[in-house]
Amino acid sequence: MAVIEIRGLKKSYRIYQKQEGLWASLTGLFHREYREVHAVRGIDLDVEEGEFVAFLGPNGAGKTTTLKLLSGVISPTDGEAHVMGFVPWQRTNEYRRRFALVMGQKNQLWWDLPASESFRLHQQIYRIAPEEFDRTLAELTELLDVGKLLNQPVRELSLGERMKMELIAALLHSPEVLFLDEPTIGLDVIAQHNIQRFLKHYQEHRKITILLTSHYMKDVAALCKRVVIIAKGQIMYDGSLAGIVDSFSTHKVLTLQFVDDHVPGNLGQYGELLETVPPKVKLRVDRSDISRVLSTVLADYSLEDVSVEDPPLEEVIAELFTQSSNAADVDEPEPANA
């Protein structure tokens, strides 16, 4: 049975619209215009136990809203979801003891006290047995290499160190399901890498189910076998990272290296010229055309080297996001008066 089951999940907000200026502020006291925002527009998803799934999508796509729904912070407008058999927004203590949510931009630790005090509090809130608490804390601090920082006030820690402490706080009660919302946001490359390595190791050992949202493709590539692309509140793609290119990329990049510095001028007929640095030329060629173009250029010109590559993943995804937002703009409803 799936650990996370989502069926037709929808969430809309009403957002107050204010025109510019003082007059608008005054009239706003008596008559307000609202706009209905459909953050999540009917999502169906199953996540099996032990899966590490990434939510990808542009800002405002509904990723964080979905995580908030699954952790019970907000309740849906329509649809249902079960996590380990619980309905998240009923917020039973039983459920709350079995999952954790880490938000990269929100701090759960006590700012003026050492992290060890916050951990002690979590031990009590989550009723963790003392031996288990000591063992888990020792394991996590060693994995994240923060033993020396435990007794330093949280406000004096760097962003990366603080994120490590947030993760420890979230994992102390050994949650079976973990929601991570942008866990590496604002971190430098080394800190990002450390967090990724930790998450990978932890997930492989504990076999817990993790849902991650991130803007960093590197996070996703390093951690998740399964990727769900959300844009405008709907699932656009659900599959492997490599599969995205196969499903959505319409072209390939053909690189030709000529024998001498003379580059023929009529290459534009085969596809879009991306780059010309003699003796190399990069061409963007339609997928369906690639074998025909390749045999023609090999026959017509003397070439030193040829390569055919998929376009970079970031580019494919960026294109996909643009397409989806253009498509979704069409059915954006008119402002509703209230």
Added chain:
Amino acid sequence: MYSRVQTWWTILRICIEERLVYRGDFALGTLMRFLPIITQIFLWTAVYAAASRETLPGGFTKDDVIAYYLLTMVGRAFSSMPGLASGIARQIREGEIKKFLIQPIDLIGFLLLARIAHKLVYYAVAIGPFALVFFLCRDFFTDGWPEPEVFAAFVASLLMAFLLGFFLEAAIGMIGFWFLEVSSLLFVYMLFNFFFSGHMFPLNFLNAYLPDWAQPIAQFQPLQYLAYFPAAVFLGKISGPDLTLGLIAQAAWVVFFMIVCRVAMHRGFKRYSGYGG
């Protein structure tokens, strides 16, 4: 049960530690509170001289009023809740309140323990200055110490004043679920509190000028239990059946605001989760 007590104790301990981080600011703030006493002594000496009367409504002599003022300071040390309502509203506005939706912990219980910790640290700092001031002003207490049972009633009323102040102000903070900013509302509350808790002068002075229809309201309004009631009990101005009735009314208000606070929290959470966090 044992594990629950241990949880409470841990929360209390951590909150105390957090308060102690700001001990310097705390100590200074505590000392500053005692300065107005001198002004009060001069003020009431002048008032009684100008009125050329021995007593004012409620049988308060000049010494009584100054003793009363000192006692309301004790009452307010229990019932005032600096930063409670505005803190709750801020947590709602900035989304920190989410923590209480995600973690298996009760928001009101947590706030109450944090406030007890706050008060304990305050008393630890303030007990010295309080004792000194009371010693220096001992002559204003013309009747000396009250009877043990009166003193017990005084202590009970102080503890209930703490709970009443807490639940009243926490309930105002919960309004933050509907209006993101509660500071003007809090200002209005403070204004009412200033007059009707009796912390500037005995409520007898005010009530003597109220029309008849307002008398029952004046007799049972909740704010008087924050400062006036404990002080009047100590000075023996309220005794016998009135004292019993007063304690019952105070307890009833505590229960009332406890329920209001919890209902507001539940509805607030519902609204919060419906409108997005």
